Amino acid sequence: MKIEVRGLSKRFGSVQAVSDVSFAVREGELLGLLGPSGSGKTTVLRLIAGLETPTSGEIFIDGRRVNDLSVQQRNIGFVFQHYALFKHLTVFDNVAFGLKIKKWRRSDAGARVAELLRLMGLEGLGHRYPHQLSGGQRQRVAIARALAPRPSVLLLDEPFGAVDAKVRQELREWLIRLHDELNVTSLYVTHDQEEAMEVSDRIIVFAKGRLEQVGSPAEVYEEPVSEFVARFIGSMNILEGEVKDGLVRVGSLEFPAPGFQDGQRLLVGFRPY
Amino acid sequence: MRLLLIATVWLYFGVLLIGPIAYLSAQSFGEGVAAFWQEITRPEAVHGFALTAEITAIVLVANVVLGTITALVLARQRFIGRTLLSGIIDLPFAVSPVIAGFMLILLFGPETILGTLLGAAGIKVLFALPAMVLATLFVTFPFVVRELTPLLQTIGAESEEAARTLGANEWQVFLRVILPSLRWGLIYGATLTVARAIGEFGAVLVVSGNILMLTQTATLHIYQSYVDFNYVAANAVAFTLLAISFGILTVLEIARARAAAAQQA
Numbered sequence: 001m002k003i004e005v006r007g008l009s010k011r012f013g014s015v016q017a018v019s020d021v022s023f024a025v026r027e028g029e030l031l032g033l034l035g036p037s038g039s040g041k042t043t044v045l046r047l048i049a050g051l052e053t054p055t056s057g058e059i060f061i062d063g064r065r066v067n068d069l070s071v072q073q074r075n076i077g078f079v080f081q082h083y084a085l086f087k088h089l090t091v092f093d094n095v096a097f098g099l100k101i102k103k104w105r106r107s108d109a110g111a112r113v114a115e116l117l118r119l120m121g122l123e124g125l126g127h128r129y130p131h132q133l134s135g136g137q138r139q140r141v142a143i144a145r146a147l148a149p150r151p152s153v154l155l156l157d158e159p160f161g162a163v164d165a166k167v168r169q170e171l172r173e174w175l176i177r178l179h180d181e182l183n184v185t186s187l188y189v190t191h192d193q194e195e196a197m198e199v200s201d202r203i204i205v206f207a208k209g210r211l212e213q214v215g216s217p218a219e220v221y222e223e224p225v226s227e228f229v230a231r232f233i234g235s236m237n238i239l240e241g242e243v244k245d246g247l248v249r250v251g252s253l254e255f256p257a258p259g260f261q262d263g264q265r266l267l268v269g270f271r272p273y
Numbered sequence: 274m275r276l277l278l279i280a281t282v283w284l285y286f287g288v289l290l291i292g293p294i295a296y297l298s299a300q301s302f303g304e305g306v307a308a309f310w311q312e313i314t315r316p317e318a319v320h321g322f323a324l325t326a327e328i329t330a331i332v333l334v335a336n337v338v339l340g341t342i343t344a345l346v347l348a349r350q351r352f353i354g355r356t357l358l359s360g361i362i363d364l365p366f367a368v369s370p371v372i373a374g375f376m377l378i379l380l381f382g383p384e385t386i387l388g389t390l391l392g393a394a395g396i397k398v399l400f401a402l403p404a405m406v407l408a409t410l411f412v413t414f415p416f417v418v419r420e421l422t423p424l425l426q427t428i429g430a431e432s433e434e435a436a437r438t439l440g441a442n443e444w445q446v447f448l449r450v451i452l453p454s455l456r457w458g459l460i461y462g463a464t465l466t467v468a469r470a471i472g473e474f475g476a477v478l479v480v481s482g483n484i485l486m487l488t489q490t491a492t493l494h495i496y497q498s499y500v501d502f503n504y505v506a507a508n509a510v511a512f513t514l515l516a517i518s519f520g521i522l523t524v525l526e527i528a529r530a531r532a533a534a535a536q537q538a
Contacts, residue, residue: 049438051434051437051438071434071437071438072437072438072440072441072442076438077438078434078435078438080431080434080435082429082431084431084432084434084435085432085435086432086435086436086449086450086453087432087454088453088454088456097436097439097441097449098439098440101436101439101440101441101445102440142435145435145439146438146439149439149440
């Protein structure tokens, strides 16, 4: 397991942001943390990064317990929703920032930055300043900067939240390609279920600080464990019916309901197909 | 109507700014350049300029260092009393400098415990440099803090967090991320501090004792020359300070434009 989280909780004053969350991220996986805003998914990401301290619970990266390690020592790459680029530095110097801090040799750092700029489709933009770039380009610089020092895991907080819909679609496809190419274990926060379905290998659905379901996009879509997941992933009409003779009746329709008692009331969900 | 309004503005500026400045400039050289030069190079005047420069330099360093720390703490930390401290930053703007000086007299006077202790240790605060520096610090304290705190709040903490995730320690975050984005705001606040420190009169008058060749700053020298009917000396020193103020104003305008541009980018 690349990242593992056990019984993680975080309380801000009187607000319980994250309650007893446990999950694991496999090596090389692109895992989406999906949930409505305020569901605690960003807090989980920040706890893993070390930008917040958990109230309780344990975090492991590469099998090592990192609770007592500072954010600097955790060797993670973090991509912020609003890019958080260094405005006074050029694209090149932004990407090289972590390499300078980690005292890479100048020539190695230069080669690494050039490699990343090429990979991100940012060739020729190295001398520009962030304010001279489009939103999509800025976010790619932010990803290049996070990847430059070869982090053990990449954490992305709503990475495409601040760009318009068209660029968003491009960036999604581009992120999938990038992930296939680099194979960096990535944890990705989004409130956009369509985006999560398209990009992720597996999805974790959050609601009110709790983990609702973990599974592949197909699993959470076809076998939602709760009404919340069913309603949140895709669109679904939900009607209530009563069980009789192993069948649940909803209006004039009947569906098999094995294992349920007569007289029990069930919720039946319908998806457009 | 439009002409009347424009004329009003010209008259207002003329009476308040342009007239006095023009008249002062003319008077300064009324007795010739030689007389002007003689007045500003008299030992009393030179001492006044030197003392003003010394106080300004100390206050500038203290204000830049402590003001930056204060702004960082107020903008980034959550602690008990933060709202109270943020609320009283502007107090020096509201309090008369004379009252500021008077408070220092009360605090460090020979009758107080603090004054007695410092006196016993051989440290002279009142009617000496320390009190003059403290008085000037009191009146200039808000400039740097007021400039940087809102700037830090606008910039937000995300780029600092980004630097930490890239391995930067707190000192590196400060030098490589925070300081560059504060640069022009800091220069702006520092320039205001210098302008105010050079011009400060009331607070310094109260705590300095205005002793010739000892605690007489440039502004006190102007006042004393005027009281002694030595108008040539008063004019000459006043004109010199005015010229310095113009220089500072220029720096200020540049800094303000750059700060605004930096915040937009």
